Amino acid sequence: MDNLTLLNLALCYMEENLCENITAEDVARACYCSPSSLQKMLRRLAHYSVKEYIIKRRLTRAAQDLLNCPEDSILDIALRYCYQSNESFTRAFESIWNCSPSAYRRERSFADLCPRLNLSEFDYGDEFMSRKKMVDISELYDLFKERKDCYFVCCDIRSLIPINEISRRAGDLAIAETARRMDMCGGPEDLVFRIGGDEFAMLTASEDQAYARQIADRILAMNGQSFSFEGRDIPLSLYADVIRFTAKNMRYNELFATLHQTIEVSKNTQDFTSEKS
Numbered sequence: 001m002d003n004l005t006l007l008n009l010a011l012c013y014m015e016e017n018l019c020e021n022i023t024a025e026d027v028a029r030a031c032y033c034s035p036s037s038l039q040k041m042l043r044r045l046a047h048y049s050v051k052e053y054i055i056k057r058r059l060t061r062a063a064q065d066l067l068n069c070p071e072d073s074i075l076d077i078a079l080r081y082c083y084q085s086n087e088s089f090t091r092a093f094e095s096i097w098n099c100s101p102s103a104y105r106r107e108r109s110f111a112d113l114c115p116r117l118n119l120s121e122f123d124y125g126d127e128f129m130s131r132k133k134m135v136d137i138s139e140l141y142d143l144f145k146e147r148k149d150c151y152f153v154c155c156d157i158r159s160l161i162p163i164n165e166i167s168r169r170a171g172d173l174a175i176a177e178t179a180r181r182m183d184m185c186g187g188p189e190d191l192v193f194r195i196g197g198d199e200f201a202m203l204t205a206s207e208d209q210a211y212a213r214q215i216a217d218r219i220l221a222m223n224g225q226s227f228s229f230e231g232r233d234i235p236l237s238l239y240a241d242v243i244r245f246t247a248k249n250m251r252y253n254e255l256f257a258t259l260h261q262t263i264e265v266s267k268n269t270q271d272f273t274s275e276k277s
Helices: 003-016 024-031 035-046 050-068 074-080 086-097 101-107 138-146 160-166 168-185 209-221 252-276
Strands: 151-157 191-194 199-203 226-229 232-235 238-244
Touching: 003 024, 003 035, 003 050, 024 035, 024 050, 035 050, 050 074, 050 086, 050 101, 074 086, 074 101, 086 101, 086 168, 138 191, 138 199, 151 168, 151 209, 151 252, 160 168, 160 232, 168 191, 168 199, 168 209, 168 226, 199 252, 209 238, 238 252
Parallel strands: none
Antiparallel strands: 151 199, 151 238, 191 199, 226 232
16 A cells, blocks of 8 residues: 555544544554554654644534534533543643634634645655645535635735744644634635645635735734733734636636645735835
8 A cells, every 4th residue: 555545544534533532553553554654654744643633633623513513512512522521622622723612612713724634736656745735625615616706815824933943832823823813804704714734715705806905904914913822922924915716617726726826926025025114
């Protein structure tokens, strides 16, 4: 079994068993490989251990349930995802989302902080897992087609590496704060989703470029504001730009590439502007 097939099998197994109390050893056993080999491959792809990936996917799914299943109590959702009490679930949830489950249910609309990893953009052999990390947003494809003339707002974190050097958890909170800012700056029908390690896009419900530009400007106006990590205030700044995907026959991979390209252009433009000012 080649590495790509093996890792895809592992990701499928984890996704299907997020409501079960599985370990890295369980995943490796299901894929007929050693735990150390599986850990090495996942770390090369996502910089997560198997345990970290399972926790992040569980808490992403739990966030989705908080929004989509209002009839379920927080304890119901905690037990569903293998937490034995409100307290243990709240501690884990706050470590990823930087707010409590009850505050999240009351205030947020974005729920896909850790999408399932997508292996379709990676190569075999020596190039295995050498390309940019991709995530699976294919479940949104029907909405993309429905809003084919609407604008996207694309964002990326400026200088995430120094934040990760403070702590990987500080980096996770920076990513959660990025999602919060985008969620807060958009309208009720605008949808935020993650498209890479620290890259996000918002699909607006508007065909008006000025509307999307206003959202991007509101996001940029928050640059330099801080989030808190272990009593320390860490400033966070983002890149932001807008685009409308105009392909007549919308293809998932083309859309994905276009969103990433928009972010790269915004980096060059906004870094140049910063240098001049």
